[in-house]
Amino acid sequence: MAATRLIPMHISKGWSLKDSIKAKTDYAENPEKTNDKEYVSSYACSPQAAAEEFLLAYTEYEKHARRKYDHEVIAYQIRQSFKPGEITPEEANRVGYETAMRFTKGKHAFIVATHTDRAHIHNHVVFCASDISNTRKFKNFFFSSFALQRVSDLVCLEHGLSVIKPRPYNEREKRTVYPKRESxxxxxxxxxxxxxxxxxxxxxxxxxxxxxxxxxxxxxxxxxxxxxxxxxxxxxxxxxxxxxxxxxxxxxxxxxxGKAPSYKDEDFDLLLNLQDVVAKGKGPGYEMWAKKFNVKNVMKAILFLQENGVRSYEELAKKAESTAKRFDDINSEIKGAEKRMQEITDLRNYIFNYSKTKETYVNYRKSGYSKKYFSEHREDIMKHKEAKEAFEKLGSKKLPTVQELNTEFQELLTKKKAAYKEYNEAKDSMTKYQIAKYDIDKILGIGEENKKDHNKEKTR
Known part of the structure; x- marks a missing residue:
């Protein structure tokens, strides 16, 4: 059971746009609350550079919209709290990711941070107000919180979690109140x-x-x-x-x-055999068989295979493997871009720090490396040293300019956004084939023992 809340996030009074976004993402990703960021995931952005990517996206949107307000909504936060003891942090993060994906329809970049510092596990989902194309903003429509709760409830049901029973609108009870225990x-x-x-x-x-x-x-x-x-x-x-x-x-x-039959021969017409299994299942034990194998899912799998022309188990297995490989390749490409974007972010910060602290470090050297001067300017001196060490690691490579780094970062960001469309298609295809194979394996009784027997028969 999850209680949700949708919170618009504005530019804090007296703060810059950059600082406002960073403060909100930093709180969500707090290592002390997320087990050293183990329970942090993201969509269309890197968790390490989410604030910077949100800033670039929102800045591009302002250019497109040609307007700017002092108290503008820059992001939205979804708080999703679960009943104590009902869910693990890993599953809570998956539920939060699916909820955010469905609510934003995949049009907004977001991060999902699962906090475990309270008795009740809860998610902080922060999504950028501007969409991935930087041309539109999320519209906080009337009763959007109720729509969010409905989406959350559907995802919770799919994960086998309890949901909050709906109450009449005139009852002013908080959604966080747990429903009465079942009998x-x-x-x-x-x-x-x-x-x-x-x-x-x-x-x-x-x-x-x-x-x-x-x-x-x-x-x-x-x-x-x-x-x-x-x-x-x-x-x-x-x-x-x-x-x-x-x-x-x-x-x-x-x-x-009434055990369900088990097939070991790969050279069979998969659809005919599946239909035979269902037809013969109407005898003793069918009720338990139906509960165990979920006939609805099997029917969906059969329809999916018919539409895609898959008629043998071997072909199904190959499809499941090839779609998984395609998804992994695209995912690796995106991760590579994100890694380089993080490197650019770090290097850009080192260049800024080096430039800002150069004069302080020169005066430190002129002072004869005075301990008193060091104690008074410790932070700037350490930043300067850290930047120098980073530059030395580059070796003889020419240090790029900030403009060059910004251009490369923007190119990588554009490339990553374009890859996400293919990423979603590949993930959807992979998921459908994996689910179909899982359901078919169940109904045909193809488990580890069956596969071992099948391998023994092949070696004879």
Whole structure:
């Protein structure tokens, strides 16, 4: 469950545009809050140089729009807070990334920083007010916060997280208030589904699976269970259709008889065999089989393969591999550009620092390297030394001018933005083939054991 908030970010009073943007991104990427920036991701920008890229993008937008306001909105922040104990930092960052991507429709560069310094894990998503093309600004439309919450809820549902139940508009309750807990019976039904998905051999093993989930079992004429914080035992027969002891025993018998078939021959018509699997699945154990393999996803996979003319498992595997390689190549190209952009940013800062502190360092030398002078001008002297060391590492290479560095940075930024379009297409294609292959592997029973058997047959 995630509570969200959309916050416009203005130029702070008395601050420059550059300092305002940097302050906002620095707070989000705070190493102490993000486990030394382990939980920071980004889109269409580099996390290390996000502030500078946002600044360049917004400056270009101002030139295009031919207008400038003192209290202009320069960026937006999405705060996304999760229920304590429900999500890991890694998954929270993925949820934040997907939420930001869908809400901005991929038109705005953003960073996602997951903070773990509070009891509740939460995301700070900062996205640039101007779009990637630098021609438009994000419009904070009426009820945009409700649209954001809806997008967040959809992403949370897809990740198996709970969502905040909608409340009438006239109820002025804060969205951060957690909804009332589901009933114990709902928890037990969910625990039963989990236990059955482990394919227990018999009813005793099924009860053992429930015990491992923290449930106390009471045997007798009517089997009953009691979970954490439950005062009384609840009988299985009171859980409704599909969850009584009789229903569970019938399902356990069906699991043994109604296993999904497993194919090991790659030279088969994939679509015909998949349709055969679905047709034959209407016998005993079909309900459990459907829950485990998610028939809806399988149907989507079959439709996707038909549209793309894939009719063998071997062809599907090759497509999944080739699309993954294409995505990796484009991703490497973007990362290379980002690395060089970071180098340019650092070198540009060294040039600025060297120029600003040159006079101070000359006076330090004239003072005979006085300790008193050093203590009074420590920061400037150290910046100057750091810049000199950076220049020495370049060796005999001619030091580029700031104008040359700015030109190269802008070229790399343009190249990276252009690559992101292909990046998104490649990622979308790769994701679809990977999901289709995963679903097909599941329905055909092609797992590690099947693959080992298949390899043994090939070597004979």
């Amino acid at each position: 114990f019976r709902d928890d037990i039904r969910m625990a039963i589904d989990v236990a059955l998905s482990k394919r227990p051999k018999d009813f005793d093993e099924f009860l053992l699976r429930l015990q491992k989930q923290g449930y106390e079992i009471k045997r007798g004429k009517h089997t009953a269970v009691r979970g954490k914080n439950q005062k009384r035992f609840i009988r299985l027969r009171s859980l409704g259709d599909g969850y009584t002891e009789k229903s569970i025993r019938e399902k356990l018998g069906g699991i043994e008889k």
